[in-house]
Amino acid sequence: MEQRTEIASLGEFGLINHLTKNIELQQASSVLGVGDDAAVLDHYGKQIVLTTDMLVEGVHFDLMYTPLRHLGYKSVVVNLSDIYAMNAQPTQITISIAISNKFSVEALDEFYEGVYAACEKYGVDLVGGDTCSSRTGFVISVTAIGEVSPDQYVQRSTAQKGDLVCVSGDLGGAFLGLTLLERERQIYLENPQVQPDLEGEKYIVGRLLKPEARKDIISFFADSELRPTSMMDISDGLSSEILHITNNSRLGCILYEEKIPVHDDARQAAFKFGLDPTACALSGGEDYELLFTIKQEDYDKLVLNEQISVIGYMTEPEAGAHILTKGGNKFKITAQGWNAFKEQ
Amino acid sequence: MEQRTEIASLGEFGLINHLTKNIELQQASSVLGVGDDAAVLDHYGKQIVLTTDMLVEGVHFDLMYTPLRHLGYKSVVVNLSDIYAMNAQPTQITISIAISNKFSVEALDEFYEGVYAACEKYGVDLVGGDTCSSRTGFVISVTAIGEVSPDQYVQRSTAQKGDLVCVSGDLGGAFLGLTLLERERQIYLENPQVQPDLEGEKYIVGRLLKPEARKDIISFFADSELRPTSMMDISDGLSSEILHITNNSRLGCILYEEKIPVHDDARQAAFKFGLDPTACALSGGEDYELLFTIKQEDYDKLVLNEQISVIGYMTEPEAGAHILTKGGNKFKITAQGWNAFKEQ
Numbered sequence: 001m002e003q004r005t006e007i008a009s010l011g012e013f014g015l016i017n018h019l020t021k022n023i024e025l026q027q028a029s030s031v032l033g034v035g036d037d038a039a040v041l042d043h044y045g046k047q048i049v050l051t052t053d054m055l056v057e058g059v060h061f062d063l064m065y066t067p068l069r070h071l072g073y074k075s076v077v078v079n080l081s082d083i084y085a086m087n088a089q090p091t092q093i094t095i096s097i098a099i100s101n102k103f104s105v106e107a108l109d110e111f112y113e114g115v116y117a118a119c120e121k122y123g124v125d126l127v128g129g130d131t132c133s134s135r136t137g138f139v140i141s142v143t144a145i146g147e148v149s150p151d152q153y154v155q156r157s158t159a160q161k162g163d164l165v166c167v168s169g170d171l172g173g174a175f176l177g178l179t180l181l182e183r184e185r186q187i188y189l190e191n192p193q194v195q196p197d198l199e200g201e202k203y204i205v206g207r208l209l210k211p212e213a214r215k216d217i218i219s220f221f222a223d224s225e226l227r228p229t230s231m232m233d234i235s236d237g238l239s240s241e242i243l244h245i246t247n248n249s250r251l252g253c254i255l256y257e258e259k260i261p262v263h264d265d266a267r268q269a270a271f272k273f274g275l276d277p278t279a280c281a282l283s284g285g286e287d288y289e290l291l292f293t294i295k296q297e298d299y300d301k302l303v304l305n306e307q308i309s310v311i312g313y314m315t316e317p318e319a320g321a322h323i324l325t326k327g328g329n330k331f332k333i334t335a336q337g338w339n340a341f342k343e344q
Numbered sequence: 345m346e347q348r349t350e351i352a353s354l355g356e357f358g359l360i361n362h363l364t365k366n367i368e369l370q371q372a373s374s375v376l377g378v379g380d381d382a383a384v385l386d387h388y389g390k391q392i393v394l395t396t397d398m399l400v401e402g403v404h405f406d407l408m409y410t411p412l413r414h415l416g417y418k419s420v421v422v423n424l425s426d427i428y429a430m431n432a433q434p435t436q437i438t439i440s441i442a443i444s445n446k447f448s449v450e451a452l453d454e455f456y457e458g459v460y461a462a463c464e465k466y467g468v469d470l471v472g473g474d475t476c477s478s479r480t481g482f483v484i485s486v487t488a489i490g491e492v493s494p495d496q497y498v499q500r501s502t503a504q505k506g507d508l509v510c511v512s513g514d515l516g517g518a519f520l521g522l523t524l525l526e527r528e529r530q531i532y533l534e535n536p537q538v539q540p541d542l543e544g545e546k547y548i549v550g551r552l553l554k555p556e557a558r559k560d561i562i563s564f565f566a567d568s569e570l571r572p573t574s575m576m577d578i579s580d581g582l583s584s585e586i587l588h589i590t591n592n593s594r595l596g597c598i599l600y601e602e603k604i605p606v607h608d609d610a611r612q613a614a615f616k617f618g619l620d621p622t623a624c625a626l627s628g629g630e631d632y633e634l635l636f637t638i639k640q641e642d643y644d645k646l647v648l649n650e651q652i653s654v655i656g657y658m659t660e661p662e663a664g665a666h667i668l669t670k671g672g673n674k675f676k677i678t679a680q681g682w683n684a685f686k687e688q
Contacts, residue, residue, distance in 0.1 A: 031391060032499065037429040037576055038395035038490070040497050043387060047375060051382035052472055052487055054440040058479040085381040096398040096485050128396055134481070135402040141440050141474075141485030143396055146382070155380050232381055 005105035015131055018105065019112050023126055027091045029147070030125040039127035041092060046147035051082035057137035064188075065181045068107055070209040071140075072114025078235065079144035080122050081213035081288045085233040086155075087221065088148035092127045093119065096141040098134035122215060152227070154292070157248035159230035163293035165245075165253055165312040166228075166302070168217045170261040171238055172277060175284020176269040177201070177208030183273075203265040211288045217307065226301045231292035239282040240335040241291050243321060252319035255312035255333070258326050282323075282333070349449035359475055362449065363456050367470055371435045373491070374469040383471035385436060390491035395426035401481035408532075409525045412451055414553040415484075416458025422579065423488035424466050425557035425632045429577040430499075431565065432492035436471045437463065440485045442478035466559060496571065498636070501592035503574035507637035509589075509597055509656040510572075510646070512561045514605040515582055516621060519628020520613040521545070521552030527617075547609035555632045561651065570645045575636035583626040584679040585635050587665060596663035599656035599677070602670050626667075626677075 010018055020034045032040035041048075055061060055075055063071075076093060083090040095115060099108065119126050124144070184196040198205060213233075221227065230249055234241050238260070246253050262270075262277045270277040293314060294302070302308050312323075321333040354362055364378045376384035385392075399405060399419055407415075420437060427434040439459060443452065463470055468488070528540040542549060557577075565571065574593055578585050582604070590597050606614075606621045614621040637658060638646065646652050656667075665677040 032497070036499050036501075037426040038393045038432070038488075040430070040492070041392035041394060042494070043392060045388065048385035048387060048392065048489075049382045050385060050436070050438060050472060050487075050489065052438040052440050052474055052485070054442055054474045054476050054483070054485060056442045056476055056478050056483070059442075059477050082381040086384070088382070092394070094394060094396040094487060096396050098398055098400045098403075098483055128394060130396055130398045130485075132398050132400055133403050134400050134483075136480035137478070139398070139400070139442055139478070139483045139485075141396070141398060141483075143394075143438060143487040144382075145392075145394065148384070150386070153376070153384050155376065157380075 172280030173207035516624035517551035
């Protein structure tokens with residue numbers, strides 16, 4: 001960065017104005033955006049979907065290897081992913097940040113470039129937020145609003161016995177990207193002369209730093225007149241998420257290891273790090289793919305979609321939640337997902 | 345606190361379940377609350393109002409003298425205040441917090457007791473949120489949603505020349521409460537044996553620690569068929585807020601010092617600290633009263649309401665924004681409001 005403008009030189013309102021002056025509202029339902037006590041939305045005849053997520057420096061991201069533009073983009077995308085996971089279309093977001101004065105205005109601009117890029121790509125409006133100072137780390141809180149036709153939203157708790165379990169895209173890539181970047185970070189800390197070795201790892205690094213939300217899958221559902229019986233997004237790892245669906249739907253499930261989609265680049269990275277690719281897919285988080293169930297009779301509607309894999313089926317609750325390995329063994333699925341409070 | 349349950353012992357989902365298990369939804373528009381990717385709201389025929397605020401430990405509050413229950417209550421109230429300031433009725437909130445593991449589950453429960461007390465008092469539903477760990481301070485982000493009949497919302501930018509400037513309640517009390525608590529904190533730090541001297545200061549301390557949002561004033565507007573021409577809440581001090589209204593409405597104003605409402609207890613505290621009560625009302629923040637303008641012909645509708653003071657009127661923009669003192673002097677109003685980034 002060549003220029004460094006102190007945030008204090010703009011003042012709070014100068015900063016807000018600086019960050020929001022180029023917003024162009026895209027949604028007809030955005031009646032009033034940034035600049036008053038609250039935004040005004042108008043969603044006649046649709047149900048409103050609302051979600052919020054917080055990202056904390058040192059917990060959810062490390063600024064040492066996270067470009068601010070990517071961080072801004074990802075902060076929006078992880079919230080939109082929750083809206084799509086309700087089978088809804090996101091329409092507006094608000095974003096609040098707490099930042100220390102070590103950040104320059106230029107750094108904040110980079111962050112907001114990412115925010116606006118995501119808004120543009122997904123067609124959502126930024127309609128409000130809050131900007132305040134932090135004595136320590138960078139904290140981001142995003143709230144997303146979406147709309148859905150009456151009673152078309154899809155919950156986690158409504159899977160039925162016999163339903164097929166499906167996932168979009170592929171899994172484990174983001175976790176392997178994180179593993180790689182954490183390794184490079186350690187090497188850098190021990191020897192700052194060594195240049196990072198990210199050769200051939202573009203895919204997994206991209207999965208971590210610049211995830212996308214599966215808008216395309218929701219559009220596909222609408223086009224195919226396919227409504228999942230249950231759905232959620234995969235932010236904490238497949239095993240943690242499928243247990244949400246089985247527990248909330250009061251069912252069991254069988255998943256097939258061989259059906260779990262893992263990208264070739266992720267598989268190779270796993271082998272390089274001595275990790276089991278399936279374990280990465282089951283326990284690694286942040287892929288932001290969709291996990292959903294469909295009625296068996298809807299199978300024909302999605303069999304040709306290469307972005308969707310059928311990985312198992314729902315069973316009676318007494319059978320529990322299990323995975324059948326390639327070797328023919330059957331293991332109980334346990335939530336090895338992320339526990340935010342045990343790591344420290 | 346007698347019991348101390350480590351947050352890690354519950355796990356993330358255990359914690360969320362623990363904190364949300366007693367929620368009872370009150371609003372007909374709350375279709376689906378906590379527990380899925382997103383909440384679902386249904387606001388047919390109403391416009392939606394949306395606002396968000398972030399509160400950061402060490403910047404917005406000091407845990408040394410802020411009881412957690414009060415902090416939870418206030419976190420909700422400051423957001424509801426923004427909804428009322430749009431002439432709307434709040435219906436739902438989401439709340440996200442980042443906390444370090446120095447907090448026990450019991451401490452969090454106290455915080456949420458305050459959150460739920462505010463939800464109950466104002467009749468809003470908590471429908472979602474996020475709970476994550478923080479390496480350092482406590483960060484709270486609240487988003488509030490409200491509804492308003494089509495085109496009945498009131499902006500900051502729509503005051504007209506000649507309109508009367510009004511405020512609810514009284515001003516400066518919260519700032520004086522803060523001044524008192526900061527003084528006691530210093531004394532405590534220098535000599536931990538000295539007990540805090542809060543004798544007779546209940547009013548100003550209450551104004552800071554447990555503010556209320558002016559739901560009653562919005563109901564009064566509805567009952568009186570009175571629609572303000574512009575409105576906002578007073579979070580940063582009267583002078584900063586009136587400049588938002590004059591600047592956004594492209595007008596000037598004259599305020600009368602003698603008309604600015606200051607509570608007797610606040611006035612006495614100001615004298616005790618050697619401060620000018622009017623300066624406290626103008627520059628002190630966090631009173632969460634409403635600042636609004638009305639047409640002159642509506643004066644009769646509010647003259648009997650003791651909770652509302654008429655403090656001046658809007659002028660042509662060329663006249664600027666001024667205050668006429670009790671001594672007959674005229675001063676330009678400048679925003680001495682809070683600048684979050686200069687303090688550090």
